[in-house]
Amino acid sequence: xxxxxxxxxxxxxxxxxxxxxxxxxxxxxxxxxxxxxxxxxxxxxxxxxxxxxxxxxxxxxxxxxxxxxxxxxxxxxxxxxxxxxxxxxxxxxxxxxxxxxxxxxxxxxxxxxxxxxxxxxxxxxxxxxxxxxxxxxxxxxxxxxxxxxxxxxxxxxxxxxxxxxxxxxxxxxxxxxxxxxxxxxxxxxxxxxxxxxxxxxxxxxxxxxxxxxxxxxxxxxxxxxxxxxxxxxxxxxxxxxxxxxxxxxxxxxxxxxxxxxxxxxxxxxxxxxxxxxxxxxxxxxxxxxxxxxxxxxxxxxxxxxxxxxxxxxxxxxxxxxxxxxxxxxxxxxxxxxxxxxxxxxxxxxxxxxxxxxxxxxxxxxxxxxxxxxxxxxxxxxxxxxxxxxxxxxxxxxxxxxxxxxxxxxxxxxxxxxxxxxxxxxxxxxxxxxxxxxxxxxxxxxxxxxxxxxxxxxxxxxxxxxxxxxxxxxxxxxxxxxxxxxxxxxxxxxx
Amino acid sequence: xxxxxxxxxxxxxxxxxxxxxxxxxxxxxxxxxxxxxxxxxxxxxxxxxxxxxxxxxxxxxxxxxxxxxxxxxxxxxxxxxxxxxxxxxxxxxxxxxxxxxxxxxxxxxxxxxxxxxxxxxxxxxxxxxxxxxxxxxxxxxxxxxxxxxxxxxx
Numbered sequence: 001x002x003x004x005x006x007x008x009x010x011x012x013x014x015x016x017x018x019x020x021x022x023x024x025x026x027x028x029x030x031x032x033x034x035x036x037x038x039x040x041x042x043x044x045x046x047x048x049x050x051x052x053x054x055x056x057x058x059x060x061x062x063x064x065x066x067x068x069x070x071x072x073x074x075x076x077x078x079x080x081x082x083x084x085x086x087x088x089x090x091x092x093x094x095x096x097x098x099x100x101x102x103x104x105x106x107x108x109x110x111x112x113x114x115x116x117x118x119x120x121x122x123x124x125x126x127x128x129x130x131x132x133x134x135x136x137x138x139x140x141x142x143x144x145x146x147x148x149x150x151x152x153x154x155x156x157x158x159x160x161x162x163x164x165x166x167x168x169x170x171x172x173x174x175x176x177x178x179x180x181x182x183x184x185x186x187x188x189x190x191x192x193x194x195x196x197x198x199x200x201x202x203x204x205x206x207x208x209x210x211x212x213x214x215x216x217x218x219x220x221x222x223x224x225x226x227x228x229x230x231x232x233x234x235x236x237x238x239x240x241x242x243x244x245x246x247x248x249x250x251x252x253x254x255x256x257x258x259x260x261x262x263x264x265x266x267x268x269x270x271x272x273x274x275x276x277x278x279x280x281x282x283x284x285x286x287x288x289x290x291x292x293x294x295x296x297x298x299x300x301x302x303x304x305x306x307x308x309x310x311x312x313x314x315x316x317x318x319x320x321x322x323x324x325x326x327x328x329x330x331x332x333x334x335x336x337x338x339x340x341x342x343x344x345x346x347x348x349x350x351x352x353x354x355x356x357x358x359x360x361x362x363x364x365x366x367x368x369x370x371x372x373x374x375x376x377x378x379x380x381x382x383x384x385x386x387x388x389x390x391x392x393x394x395x396x397x398x399x400x401x402x403x404x405x406x407x408x409x410x411x412x413x414x415x416x417x418x419x420x421x422x423x424x425x426x427x428x429x430x431x432x433x434x435x436x437x438x439x440x441x442x443x444x445x446x447x448x449x450x451x452x453x454x455x456x457x458x459x460x461x462x463x464x465x466x467x468x469x470x471x472x473x474x475x476x477x478x479x480x481x482x483x484x485x486x487x488x489x490x491x492x493x494x
Numbered sequence: 495x496x497x498x499x500x501x502x503x504x505x506x507x508x509x510x511x512x513x514x515x516x517x518x519x520x521x522x523x524x525x526x527x528x529x530x531x532x533x534x535x536x537x538x539x540x541x542x543x544x545x546x547x548x549x550x551x552x553x554x555x556x557x558x559x560x561x562x563x564x565x566x567x568x569x570x571x572x573x574x575x576x577x578x579x580x581x582x583x584x585x586x587x588x589x590x591x592x593x594x595x596x597x598x599x600x601x602x603x604x605x606x607x608x609x610x611x612x613x614x615x616x617x618x619x620x621x622x623x624x625x626x627x628x629x630x631x632x633x634x635x636x637x638x639x640x641x642x643x644x645x646x647x648x
Binding site for chain 1: 550553554556558559564566568591592593603605607611616619620623624626627628
């Protein structure tokens with residue numbers, strides 16, 4: 001709750017640029033103004049530099065540069081309680097399906113039995129997301145669920161893959177583990193990428209890397225774990241159909257066996273898990289195209305998505321989107337069938353920045369999974385599909401979104417000329433439809449009904465519905481920022 | 495005009511009027527001096543010219559940046575558009591630009607409300623102002639020591 005509200009405040013300020021009053025934020029987030037002020041104070045204390053600044057009678061503004069600098073720190077900054085619960089959960093997940101002694105946990109964390117009991121409740125609630133359950137038997141705790149779900153949980157809980165798009169930043173999450181393992185896993189990823197003709201983009205690279213990294217930890221610590229590959233026969237068939245990809249996985253597993261100094265073939269079953277991750281990645285290179293029966297289904301699902309999202313957003317998406325999206329949908333179908341999860345580090349931003357598109361895609365996901373009898377399509381997956389629609393919406397003819405500006409100064413020949421030249425250079429997406437004098441403003445507004453924004457070096461006194469951005473003749477960085485924000489507001493309304 | 499010292503003032507019909515002021519002067523006195531000169535040159539009332547400058551300045555500071563300011567004289571009656579280039583050797587400390595530099599160069603627009611955009615002089619003025627969108631040009635002008643030097647770049 002604490003963390004959620006802090007994040008909500010950041011999220012609110014991220015999309016509402018400039019200063020926002022505490023009253024406005026509190027109204028939006030349904031908490032008191034005092035709570036907002038207190039939380040912002042707390043939030044700033046968590047960072048080396050202020051991420052939110054305040055101005056008397058103006059409110060609060062996010063310092064975007066600082067926020068970006070410390071964003072990762074925020075996402076992993078947990079309270080002591082959360083940190084302890086995460087520590088317990090990590091141990092249980094890494095050990096699963098084996099049990100961990102409660103006495104060992106108590107002794108290592110210096111906490112009471114009662115504390116552990118309360119933590120159990122929180123952990124039970126947290127792992128429901130992956131269909132896992134916490135079992136207490138005598139003085140032992142263990143996590144029960146399918147191997148795949150356990151691995152999916154490890155990816156998020158231990159490595160925080162859902163918070164980053166960069167493999168290098170995962171090193172912070174694994175601080176307590178071995179750097180050597182990290183480098184070895186990275187080498188294996190590089191080998192796979194090279195073998196696949198440099199064709200393993202985000203998020204598949206992170207997913208594949210984390211799988212290898214987790215495998216190293218689990219295989220070393222719990223060698224005797226008896227893995228069982230779900231839907232083994234279907235996997236075996238797919239591996240026969242895609243021998244090149246399977247060969248890459250075999251080689252990596254051999255490398256791991258040698259690295260861990262274990263008997264050859266002792267981790268053979270892992271080849272299939274690895275293969276599942278690779279085959280459910282989007283490999284767009286023709287040379288390593290995946291052989292599967294799902295290509296036809298992917299086309300149908302993609303067409304349905306395009307129809308539904310077009311309908312919900314009242315937009316006609318170009319048919320070209322089909323070629324782009326169907327490769328992604330194809331790999332998604334494989335992931336859904338194989339229950340491979342793909343964490344989406346961008347999900348929060350997608351939901352915030354592209355809310356209408358995300359909502360439309362989510363509705364489409366529900367209908368698609370129902371119509372084609374597919375497993376539930378998660379928000380993570382929906383977020384990735386949403387980005388394809390966003391990409392096409394943003395790439396739509398710029399002229400539709402071009403904001404038409406009129407530049408005003410007192411004479412219409414002095415500073416407005418300077419502003420005009422600067423605007424044309426700095427913001428080519430704006431269409432300067434004219435320059436004029438503040439004395440003629442009424443006539444200008446009567447003559448040009450299509451003005452979206454007035455940029456003026458002098459205050460405009462007449463009442464008008466057209467937004468006015470007052471700037472200095474020098475058009476400082478601050479002026480530029482304000483104009484850009486005004487343009488953004490107008491584009492959102494269009 | 496006699497009590498103020500300025501090195502050069504060409505009483506001709508040229509587009510540019512050049513002034514080099516070498517003594518310490520405040521914003522108010524500068525406006526008064528400029529209005530006096532324009533009144534003399536154009537044969538108009540100094541009061542009206544001064545009022546126009548002050549009204550515009552009250553609306554928003556005309557100081558631009560790098561010590562340069564663009565005061566305006568916008569007159570109701572017909573007037574031949576011109577540009578006064580004024581270089582002040584001691585800068586006016588009280589008159590600050592948005593970049594916090596003190597004004598030491600003024601380019602004063604003298605135009606009529608009735609001026610037409612197709613007027614050759616207006617076109618010339620427009621062309622000059624467009625140059626100020628270029629930072630290098632602004633710096634070059636700010637580094638000029640005299641009004642004559644500024645004129646060469648305009």
